[in-house]
Amino acid sequence: MSQNREAAISRRLPIASLAAIGLGLMLTAGTSQAASETEKMELSHAAIIGATCMGCHGFRGMGSGEIPRLAGVAKEVTAGKLLEYKSGALEGTVMNRIAKGYTDDEIQAVAEFFANQ
Amino acid sequence: MSLSRRGFLKLSMAMAGVGAATGLAGCQDSNSMADAKRVVVIGGGFGGATAAKYVKLFDPSVDVTMIDGQSSHTTCPFSNLVIGGLKDIDEITHDFSALEKRGINVVKGWVTGIDAEARTVTLKDGSRYEYDRLVVSPGIDFNYDAIEGYSEEVANTKMPHAWQAGEQTLLLRKQLEDMEDGGTFIMAAPPNPFRCPPGPYERAGLIANYFKENKPNSKILILDPKTNFSKEPLFREGWTANYGNMIEWIGGDFGGGVESVDPDTMTVVAGGTEYQGDVINVIPPQKAGWIAHEAGLVDDSGWCPINTGTYESTMHAGVHVVGDACIGSPLPKSGFAANSQAKNCAAAIVAMFHNENPPEPSWVNTCYSLVAPDYGISVAAVYAVEDGKTVSVEGAGGVSPLGGKNAEKEAGYAHDWYASITEDIWGS
Numbered sequence: 001m002s003q004n005r006e007a008a009i010s011r012r013l014p015i016a017s018l019a020a021i022g023l024g025l026m027l028t029a030g031t032s033q034a035a036s037e038t039e040k041m042e043l044s045h046a047a048i049i050g051a052t053c054m055g056c057h058g059f060r061g062m063g064s065g066e067i068p069r070l071a072g073v074a075k076e077v078t079a080g081k082l083l084e085y086k087s088g089a090l091e092g093t094v095m096n097r098i099a100k101g102y103t104d105d106e107i108q109a110v111a112e113f114f115a116n117q
Numbered sequence: 118m119s120l121s122r123r124g125f126l127k128l129s130m131a132m133a134g135v136g137a138a139t140g141l142a143g144c145q146d147s148n149s150m151a152d153a154k155r156v157v158v159i160g161g162g163f164g165g166a167t168a169a170k171y172v173k174l175f176d177p178s179v180d181v182t183m184i185d186g187q188s189s190h191t192t193c194p195f196s197n198l199v200i201g202g203l204k205d206i207d208e209i210t211h212d213f214s215a216l217e218k219r220g221i222n223v224v225k226g227w228v229t230g231i232d233a234e235a236r237t238v239t240l241k242d243g244s245r246y247e248y249d250r251l252v253v254s255p256g257i258d259f260n261y262d263a264i265e266g267y268s269e270e271v272a273n274t275k276m277p278h279a280w281q282a283g284e285q286t287l288l289l290r291k292q293l294e295d296m297e298d299g300g301t302f303i304m305a306a307p308p309n310p311f312r313c314p315p316g317p318y319e320r321a322g323l324i325a326n327y328f329k330e331n332k333p334n335s336k337i338l339i340l341d342p343k344t345n346f347s348k349e350p351l352f353r354e355g356w357t358a359n360y361g362n363m364i365e366w367i368g369g370d371f372g373g374g375v376e377s378v379d380p381d382t383m384t385v386v387a388g389g390t391e392y393q394g395d396v397i398n399v400i401p402p403q404k405a406g407w408i409a410h411e412a413g414l415v416d417d418s419g420w421c422p423i424n425t426g427t428y429e430s431t432m433h434a435g436v437h438v439v440g441d442a443c444i445g446s447p448l449p450k451s452g453f454a455a456n457s458q459a460k461n462c463a464a465a466i467v468a469m470f471h472n473e474n475p476p477e478p479s480w481v482n483t484c485y486s487l488v489a490p491d492y493g494i495s496v497a498a499v500y501a502v503e504d505g506k507t508v509s510v511e512g513a514g515g516v517s518p519l520g521g522k523n524a525e526k527e528a529g530y531a532h533d534w535y536a537s538i539t540e541d542i543w544g545s
Contacts, residue, residue: 037220041174043464045477051171051460052481055453056530058537059544065533066526093523093530094483094497101481101499101513 046109060117071117079111153180154470157238157248159228159408161185161213164254164440164455166542169221171463182222182246193313194452195535196282200290201323203490211543231412233433250466254440255406257312263402265377275380276397292396298332300395303385305375306341307400312441312450314347317400319486325360326489339366340387342374348496348516355488405442420444425507426478428462437462447509448500454482456538478502485531493527
């Protein structure tokens, strides 16, 4: 992994390398959720479902305004809500229409995916 | 699935001849990089930028290059808010710096050719990029010839389409600002299939909102070759609730299809009737972006046929097409769909590099439209693969309820959605 990162940096112009060093400092300082060239997302059906949720819930499920954060939320909480949206026990705006598109297993899997973000 | 399976096997055989990547740290010789898998992405919009980011996310060792003619992307979603005077164009323009920070090689340039045999992309300046997998996400182009008197020049000067956000978005905004109270705004809506099915009708509402507040005696006329349109009952209800009878829609059954335009007299002819407008927005019939035609990726429909889930072209192996340019139905030609497609495509590409079967695909589309600044409506669907075909999952999806009970909430969600998806693509 680190070899690839170094290789990637080595191909860039010096100014880009400086930017990358600056990024490293930002990460060290913990001031930002800045991008990393080695940041990885699992390759799975749950990740694909999760990635499509991010179209509204933000990258890695960070949430935005009134659209709730999913990242780091306990699996039971997310799965519970999705199952309630699916059954109609919980009334939302768009989520009833969306939750009905998934099997219960898919709901459990995507809830776990976001719990781990 | 048989075609994509065959493509997969073919790739596996091709990869058998390629050795495993070895330590390349500090190596300056580009030839020595041949072992790293290379993905080139054409286009930095919803489809292209998402594909570039997610290939890198699913496998950081892949060498990803994204080529776009601009150094930033101005989104079509929310460009109706610029036209309606609710947002500045800078607020819907996103640069590529976050993608560069992820290690994606961002190149500004015009792609002039794709050699699918040699697996190379050539730019206008003569530079060439080799790839193992190519993602083409060029968006749309226009059939100007379909409307007599219309042309790219007329679109750039007198009757903008403003259907690719940018200069024409600002031109249309300026024309509306310059229009006198009591004037008529005419929109020629496009036939199916076209980018953003609810877009023309959202635009009409947000222009009506501008008129209501600033030029209340003005009128909006939509001339449409279609006999119905996306979220029609919701738009009609919202238009009446917010603007009374300011917006008139003439559909294809009643001669709504625009046949010709005359920019000198500012008239359009539809169904044999001539209409005079003060501001005229002509959104012509559409086709896949230019490079898709140039590279032989389109079929007779003018759009790009692809394999289910992988988005690999059925015309050229090793080339994937996502976004508005591909035949992605039942997903609509929307930014949200392009984002969803590109994630599935990226996963498939990385899986192929690793000689694995791609994860089972899954898609969502959620399109919010603002009828008025505080009045939003939505359509949503979930898609899955059944019997080798992409289908809309039965029992899921649909539109907002009539009656406007969620309209204010959904207007808020529209803004939150925009913040989320643009962050997902061009942000962190």
